[in-house]
Amino acid sequence: MALKMLLPASPASCLLLLVALAGAEAASDSNESANSTAQDAVSARFAASSREPAERISVFELDYDYVQVPYEVTLWILLASLAKIGFHLYRRLPRLMPESCLLILVGALVGSVIFGTDHKSPPVMDSSIYFLYLLPPIVLESGYFMPTRPFFENLGSILWWAGLGALINAFGIGLSLYLVCQVQAFGLGDLHLLQNLLFGSLISAVDPVAVLAVFEEARVNEQLYMMIFGEALLNDGISVVLYNILIAFTKMHKFEDIEPVDILAGCARFIVVGCGGVFFGIIFGFISAFITRFTQNISAIEPLIVFMFSYLSYLAAETLYLSGILAITACAVTMKKYVEENVSQTSYTTIKYFMKMLSSVSETLIFIFMGVSTIGKNHEWNWAFICFTLVFCQIWRAISVFALFYVSNQFRTFPFSLKDQCIIFYSGVRGAGSFSLAFLLPLSLFPRKKLFVTATLVVIYFTVFIQGITIGPLVRYLDVRKTNKKESINEELHIRLMDHLKAGMEDVCGQWSHYQVRDKFKKFDHKYLRKILIRKNLPKSSIVSLYKKLEMKQAIEMAETGILSSTAFSVLQQAQRTQATKRLSPEDVESMRDILTQNLYQVRQRTLSYNKYNLKPQSSEKQAKEILIRRQNTLRESLRKGRSLPWGTQVGAKNIRYLSFPYSKPQSGRRNAGAAEASDDDSSGLGLPFITFSARPQLGSLRESRLAQEVIPMKSLPQATMTVPFRDGRDPGPGRRTVARPRPLFFTLEEEFESRAESDEEASALRVRWTAERGHSREHGQSHSPLLRRK
Amino acid sequence: MGARASHAAAVPGAERIRRETGFSQACLLRLHHRFQALDRNNKGYLSRVDLQQIGALAVNPLGDRIIDSFFPDGNHQLDFPGFVRVLAHFRPVDEEDPGVRDPKQPEPLNSRMNKLRFAFQLYDLDRDGKISRNEMLQVLRLMVGVQVTEEQLESIADRTVQEADEDGDGAVSFLEFTKSLEKMNIEQKMSIRILK
Numbered sequence: 002m003a004l005k006m007l008l009p010a011s012p013a014s015c016l017l018l019l020v021a022l023a024g025a026e027a028a029s030d031s032n033e034s035a036n037s038t039a040q041d042a043v044s045a046r047f048a049a050s051s052r053e054p055a056e057r058i059s060v061f062e063l064d065y066d067y068v069q070v071p072y073e074v075t076l077w078i079l080l081a082s083l084a085k086i087g088f089h090l091y092r093r094l095p096r097l098m099p100e101s102c103l104l105i106l107v108g109a110l111v112g113s114v115i116f117g118t119d120h121k122s123p124p125v126m127d128s129s130i131y132f133l134y135l136l137p138p139i140v141l142e143s144g145y146f147m148p149t150r151p152f153f154e155n156l157g158s159i160l161w162w163a164g165l166g167a168l169i170n171a172f173g174i175g176l177s178l179y180l181v182c183q184v185q186a187f188g189l190g191d192l193h194l195l196q197n198l199l200f201g202s203l204i205s206a207v208d209p210v211a212v213l214a215v216f217e218e219a220r221v222n223e224q225l226y227m228m229i230f231g232e233a234l235l236n237d238g239i240s241v242v243l244y245n246i247l248i249a250f251t252k253m254h255k256f257e258d259i260e261p262v263d264i265l266a267g268c269a270r271f272i273v274v275g276c277g278g279v280f281f282g283i284i285f286g287f288i289s290a291f292i293t294r295f296t297q298n299i300s301a302i303e304p305l306i307v308f309m310f311s312y313l314s315y316l317a318a319e320t321l322y323l324s325g326i327l328a329i330t331a332c333a334v335t336m337k338k339y340v341e342e343n344v345s346q347t348s349y350t351t352i353k354y355f356m357k358m359l360s361s362v363s364e365t366l367i368f369i370f371m372g373v374s375t376i377g378k379n380h381e382w383n384w385a386f387i388c389f390t391l392v393f394c395q396i397w398r399a400i401s402v403f404a405l406f407y408v409s410n411q412f413r414t415f416p417f418s419l420k421d422q423c424i425i426f427y428s429g430v431r432g433a434g435s436f437s438l439a440f441l442l443p444l445s446l447f448p449r450k451k452l453f454v455t456a457t458l459v460v461i462y463f464t465v466f467i468q469g470i471t472i473g474p475l476v477r478y479l480d481v482r483k484t485n486k487k488e489s490i491n492e493e494l495h496i497r498l499m500d501h502l503k504a505g506m507e508d509v510c511g512q513w514s515h516y517q518v519r520d521k522f523k524k525f526d527h528k529y530l531r532k533i534l535i536r537k538n539l540p541k542s543s544i545v546s547l548y549k550k551l552e553m554k555q556a557i558e559m560a561e562t563g564i565l566s567s568t569a570f571s572v573l574q575q576a577q578r579t580q581a582t583k584r585l586s587p588e589d590v591e592s593m594r595d596i597l598t599q600n601l602y603q604v605r606q607r608t609l610s611y612n613k614y615n616l617k618p619q620s621s622e623k624q625a626k627e628i629l630i631r632r633q634n635t636l637r638e639s640l641r642k643g644r645s646l647p648w649g650t651q652v653g654a655k656n657i658r659y660l661s662f663p664y665s666k667p668q669s670g671r672r673n674a675g676a677a678e679a680s681d682d683d684s685s686g687l688g689l690p691f692i693t694f695s696a697r698p699q700l701g702s703l704r705e706s707r708l709a710q711e712v713i714p715m716k717s718l719p720q721a722t723m724t725v726p727f728r729d730g731r732d733p734g735p736g737r738r739t740v741a742r743p744r745p746l747f748f749t750l751e752e753e754f755e756s757r758a759e760s761d762e763e764a765s766a767l768r769v770r771w772t773a774e775r776g777h778s779r780e781h782g783q784s785h786s787p788l789l790r791r792k
Numbered sequence: 793m794g795a796r797a798s799h800a801a802a803v804p805g806a807e808r809i810r811r812e813t814g815f816s817q818a819c820l821l822r823l824h825h826r827f828q829a830l831d832r833n834n835k836g837y838l839s840r841v842d843l844q845q846i847g848a849l850a851v852n853p854l855g856d857r858i859i860d861s862f863f864p865d866g867n868h869q870l871d872f873p874g875f876v877r878v879l880a881h882f883r884p885v886d887e888e889d890p891g892v893r894d895p896k897q898p899e900p901l902n903s904r905m906n907k908l909r910f911a912f913q914l915y916d917l918d919r920d921g922k923i924s925r926n927e928m929l930q931v932l933r934l935m936v937g938v939q940v941t942e943e944q945l946e947s948i949a950d951r952t953v954q955e956a957d958e959d960g961d962g963a964v965s966f967l968e969f970t971k972s973l974e975k976m977n978i979e980q981k982m983s984i985r986i987l988k
Contacts, residue, residue, distance in 0.1 A: 495911070498931065502914065503982060504848075509846060589947070601935055629851060631853075632856065
């Protein structure tokens with residue numbers, strides 16, 4: 002299916018590839034060996050003038066060796082990107098199979114092309130390149146996009162599951178395979194225990210996040226999501242640590258005589274490596290957060306700082322033989338919170354996208370290399386080993402899932418159901434990690450390396466394709482959806498209403514977790530960390546100019562589309578009311594149903610859905626903006642009508658359908674969303690341009706004033722839109738609201754303007770955010786209400 | 793905020809509330825924590841503004857109505873028992889034998905009927921016990937994106953009322969509402985897991 006889409010794309014790229022290969026053949030013919038390195042080519046080119054005395058100057062030359070490596074790598078990446086485009090053009094395809102499938106197919110295609118033309122592929126992957134360049138971006142990306150709140154809430158379960166699960170899997174598979182190897186009939190007698198254990202450790206590196214996209218819409222609960230994430234995050238690190246330790250064991254001279262001391266040393270080393278890596282990561286995270294505090298004047302280097310410090314944490318940890326993966330993960334998790342608040346909006350977007358890009362490039366290259374290895378001559382097939390590997394992988398994963406979760410369920414407030422555990426079991430899809438580790442086994446220590454590589458490839462193909470494709474239906478089956486497809490419109494509407502209601506009530510209830518630890522950390526965070534790590538003066542002008550820009554643009558658009566006149570609608574409405582209700586044909590009902598399904602607002606998802614290969618925030622933001630605009634208008638209308646909240650019939654409010662905001666990412670919204678965390682919600686990622694929340698408890702007597710003023714920007718904004726840009730102040734039109742009119746809701750209005758005298762230069766950063774908004778609304782207040790010219 | 797004493801003695805009237813709502817002690821405690829967290833000025837009660845500051849409610853299409861459902865009868869102050877009473881509607885239904893219930897006692901707040909009644913009042917703003925076509929239209933308008941035209945909304949609202957309305961009065965009474973949802977698993981739809 003994916004290949005069908007590849008066909009239009011691939012002629013072009015195939016053409017390119019063929020040209021490249023033809024050039025390669027031509028170039029390689031003229032050199033002694035087909036494997037001319039780039040070095041020779043470079044020196045040959047530059048030394049050409051002295052070597053070739055009396056040649057004619059040729060008008061057109063072909064020099065392929067010079068560019069071979071980067072050229073082919075770029076072609077591979079482009080091919081994979083084209084395939085991804087094709088993959089996503091088919092809407093249903095991403096639901097059917099994970100994107101890893103696609104990448105593997107592309108890799109196999111490239112591999113077959115290379116194999117078919119007998120071309121020597123560039124040496125993209127060797128140990129140092131993989132560990133130094135290809136692996137860090139992947140790990141950084143998964144650490145950065147980890148939603149932190151649920152992660153820390155479930156930290157115990159995640160550590161228990163990921164850590165012990167990896168260990169159980171590794172040792173279980175290794176030991177079982179060793180027992181199988183003892184059977185003489187299979188011809189595997191020369192594989193001793195350490196090699197089997199090593200194989201076990203590398204084959205237990207799972208990549209479950211790849212399948213998340215497949216059952217994304219099946220509304221798996223947040224805890225399950227978090228377990229899968231957490232496992233993906235920590236699993237790589239633990240596998241690599243284990244791998245390195247076992248390699249170190251293998252390199253010992255007398256590894257047949259391993260004593261218990263060595264084993265103990267190994268365990269101790271495991272713990273030291275793991276914790277040391279995390280420690281390094283946290284330190285680097287704090288340092289980089291601290292530095293971003295000072296970069297407001299050169300925001301262009303902010304992404305650079307983020308990336309370089311993360312990378313540095315990886316390298317520093319690796320220098321000391323600590324776990325670089327865990328270091329970079331911890332660095333990303335630590336620095337994310339502070340960096341997001343410090344950096345400018347564009348830097349923030351750049352960081353996100355660049356991270357995704359880097360990690361997808363890395364992964365693509367690894368998969369392509371995997372495809373190249375698949376279609377090659379260096380395989381060793383041994384039925385027993387491979388089949389038993391597959392079987393043991395599944396068995397041991399099942400054992401570890403059910404045993405570990407049985408234990409951890411005793412301690413959890415919300416235990417994982419059997420259904421959840423089945424999903425976790427089935428999501429044990431292997432990925433690029435295990436292939437890389439297998440590929441990089443040193444041949445000197447592992448004479449039967451090809452066997453391992455083959456077995457790893459088989460496991461990967463099996464899990465990615467078969468498990469990846471069937472996990473979607475499995476999850477949907479387990480979800481036990483209502484089989485009654487044909488719901489009446491009534492039911493559909495009511496169901497959606499109830500979903501919204503339930504989501505709203507859940508938000509009112511807030512998040513419940515282990516209060517004490519989290520509260521303590523939050524207090525510590527506010528008191529010390531934020532003071533050090535967050536910028537002092539968040540620029541006020543950006544928020545102000547943002548409002549100005551948005552409101553003007555909106556006003557212009559509305560005026561142009563003629564929505565401003567509200568009287569037209571009420572007449573229309575009266576006329577239609579008198580229509581008798583007629584019987585509707587089934588097609589009408591169908592079309593109604595379609596309208597509803599497409600246009601009903603989605604219920605807010607609590608965990609932001611994570612897609613490994615894509616960043617897709619748009620639809621929920623658009624929806625959020627529409628809802629906010631509408632609320633704004635109803636409130637404004639209600640004020641106009643002299644009521645505090647829309648009760649009873651509203652003639653005017655419902656008619657106004659404003660266009661959604663022009664899609665400009667409001668910076669203030671992001672910051673305000675960050676400020677909303679005191680209400681225990683993780684609403685980062687929503688652009689909320691004008692509703693500000695959550696006064697901090699330290700604000701003391703001014704709390705009330707700030708509370709009232711939060712609502713003001715919402716109300717007073719629309720008044721500006723109708724006429725002129727608000728800077729002009731004089732607002733004679735219908736938009737003039739006496740903000741000071743006492744309402745039961747806003748009874749503290751008067752006081753809050755009196756408290757303007759407070760200075761803007763507050764020490765704590767969080768107050769500064771308030772200052773910014775206060776400054777803004779001050780301008781509103783002053784421009785709109787002469788009553789309140791206190792200053 | 794977190795420094796307040798957090799044991800059962802701090803929750804005023806805990807016994808009475810527990811009897812009325814059926815929450816467990818631990819749950820009640822957590823709800824009290826939450827109440828105090830929402831009550832920013834330590835007023836002892838919640839106002840609408842406090843609830844409006846819950847960020848997620850602002851982007852809930854029914855946010856305003858949800859907040860209003862906490863303030864029945866035109867109150868402007870929400871005390872803790874009132875808060876818990878509303879949330880009690882969303883307590884998961886006990887899987888005990890339903891036939892054992894004493895018919896003389898009032899129905900538990902989280903019974904199916906009461907859940908439905910709660911949802912009904914989200915529609916029925918003027919509290920006349922019926923969802924008029926207009927009220928249905930308002931709710932639809934709230935829940936649907938801006939691309940849908942007014943005529944489409946009107947016809948959908950018409951159809952909705954038509955489907956449920958049995959006695960032909962052009963409005964959906966509570967019984968008709970219940971009947972139209974008899975196949976739905978209300979107990980599960982309107983239950984929040986953490987409120988066990």
